[in-house]
Amino acid sequence: xxxxxxxxxxxxxLVASVILILGITAAGSAAAQDPTTDPNQTRPADLxxxxxxxxxxxxxxxxxxxxxxxxxxxxxxxxxxxxIESQIHFEPASGRFAFGGGIADSSTNKLAMGTSxxxxxxxxxxxxxxxxxxxxxxLPLGDSFAIGVSGRYLSLGREGKAPPGTDQDAPVSEGFTMxxxxxxxxxxxxxxxxxxxxxxxxxxxxxxxxxGSVGLVIGESFxxxxxxxxxxxxxxxxxxxxxxxxxxxxxGVVPLRAGYRYDSGREAHAIxxxxxxxxxxxxxxxxxxxxxGNTDDTSVMIGLRYFVQ
Numbered sequence: 001x002x003x004x005x006x007x008x009x010x011x012x013x014l015v016a017s018v019i020l021i022l023g024i025t026a027a028g029s030a031a032a033q034d035p036t037t038d039p040n041q042t043r044p045a046d047l048x049x050x051x052x053x054x055x056x057x058x059x060x061x062x063x064x065x066x067x068x069x070x071x072x073x074x075x076x077x078x079x080x081x082x083x084i085e086s087q088i089h090f091e092p093a094s095g096r097f098a099f100g101g102g103i104a105d106s107s108t109n110k111l112a113m114g115t116s117x118x119x120x121x122x123x124x125x126x127x128x129x130x131x132x133x134x135x136x137x138x139l140p141l142g143d144s145f146a147i148g149v150s151g152r153y154l155s156l157g158r159e160g161k162a163p164p165g166t167d168q169d170a171p172v173s174e175g176f177t178m179x180x181x182x183x184x185x186x187x188x189x190x191x192x193x194x195x196x197x198x199x200x201x202x203x204x205x206x207x208x209x210x211x212g213s214v215g216l217v218i219g220e221s222f223x224x225x226x227x228x229x230x231x232x233x234x235x236x237x238x239x240x241x242x243x244x245x246x247x248x249x250x251x252g253v254v255p256l257r258a259g260y261r262y263d264s265g266r267e268a269h270a271i272x273x274x275x276x277x278x279x280x281x282x283x284x285x286x287x288x289x290x291x292x293g294n295t296d297d298t299s300v301m302i303g304l305r306y307f308v309q
Contacts, residue, residue, distance in 0.1 A: 038232040039265060040301050045156060045173070045205040046070075047116060047132060048089060050303030054274025054287035055245030056259025059211035059225035061183070061190040062247075066102045066194075068307070069114035069136045072192050072213070073148030074183035076104055076112035077138035082308035090300045094124030104136075105308075112138040112148075128172045128205065136179075144185045152177050152197070156205055173203030189272035190215040194229065207233035209241070223247040224247035231265060239265030245272065253279055257287070269293045 047070040052058040061074040066085040068075035086101035102116030114136040122129035136150035155174045162170075173263040177199040184191040210232070215225030226244030245259025257274040274287030283305040291297045 013285065017308060025098060039204050041265075042127070042204060043263075044231075044234070045120070045128070045132060045154065047134065048299075048301065049085070050087060050274060050276070050285035050301045051247075051255075051257070052285045053246060053289055053299060053301050054257035054285075055225065055247075056261040056270070056272050057227040057241060057243035059114040059213070059215060059223070059245050059247070059259070060181075060227050061192040061215035062217055062223050063192075066116070068138070068148070069102050069104055069116050069150065069163055072137040072181045072183060072194060073114070073150045073179060074138050074146045074181040075192065076106045076114055076136065076148060076260075077140040077145075077146035078183055078185050078190075080107045080121050081105075082107045084308065085303055085305045087301060087303040089118075091182045091297065092300070093297050094127050096127055096129075097121045100132075102134075104299055106138070111139065112146075114138075114139075114150075120156070121210055125160040125201075127159050128156045129159055130154065130171075130174075132156075138177075146183045148181050148183070150179045152179065152206075154201070154206060156203070162284060171203075173201055173205040175199075175201035177201050177206055188216050188218055190217060190225070194227075196229070199235070204234055207231050211240075221249045221252070235265045239263070242269075247280075253277060255285065261289070266295070267293070268295050268297075270297075276303075278305070283307070 015201030030243045034300045049070050052071055053066050058071040063071040064079040065081045068101050082105045083105050089098040098118050098120045100118030104114035106112035117133045119131050120129050132154045133203045134150050134152045138146050138148035140146045150241045153176050155173045158172050176230045177197045180195045192213040207285035209229040213227040217223050224246050228237045228242045232238045241263050243261035247257045249255050255276050259272040261270040268291050270289050272289045285303045287301045289299040
């Protein structure tokens with residue numbers, strides 16, 4: 001009888017061990033499937049513009065006006081303008097919308113200034129929602145060089161149920177961070193150095209990135225630009241986000257854009273495109289980013305811009 005009892009106890013222990021292992025595995029799978037905790041399933045909550053999205057990785061070296069607020073604050077000082085922009089951004093796969101706009105003024109003062117605000121609405125079940133606000137400044141140092149900085153406050157919360165072991169009410173990413181950049185213009189060449197989110201706020205939605213961008217601006221009709229950024233937070237080792245795009249202003253009023261973006265950490269390739277209409281007072285732009293290969297995410301943007309000066 002003692003031997004039988006030992007067998008029963010051993011069997012009970014085996015069953016308990018299997019149940020425990022399965023429970024741990026299920027909990028790990030649930031955490032891995034949460035897009036706010038798994039870097040392979042979500043992109044950082046980058047501020048985008050219709051132009052930057054259409055040009056692959058942002059075309060930071062050639063970004064001016066409201067695009068410079070998003071990608072390269074120093075770029076505001078290299079072109080005299082006063083623009084107001086509104087935008088809608090939709091990601092069908094996640095059911096997420098972003099609404100907002102920005103202002104950039106580099107014509108009324110030597111110190112260029114810009115601001116933007118975006119509200120993000122999630123699907124209520126997965127991912128995140130919240131807000132992202134920025135204030136940017138750029139100072140020209142001569143005719144061809146400028147430095148810029150932007151302060152960013154973001155408050156992004158989880159949509160749906162938190163994974164096991166995670167505080168349901170804890171924000172995914174919240175706090176104040178900053179971007180810094182320089183911009184150099186030499187004839188048709190544009191060069192930029194970028195530091196994004198260099199004050200750490202935690203979470204995967206605002207990783208620290210460092211890198212640069214090079215572009216060519218030929219006349220008023222043709223632009224080519226490429227970017228290379230190192231993401232030092234999202235993965236165990238630094239990974240790169242790189243790409244670039246082409247822009248042609250057909251007839252002086254129709255911007256045609258195409259680009260490519262590669263995120264090595266997520267092994268995500270994307271093709272991008274955009275077109276619009278612009279004149280001396282008004283512009284409307286649309287853009288599309290479509291992932292190919294391992295992921296199939298889609299991003300669609302519409303931007304409206306009013307030219308004050």
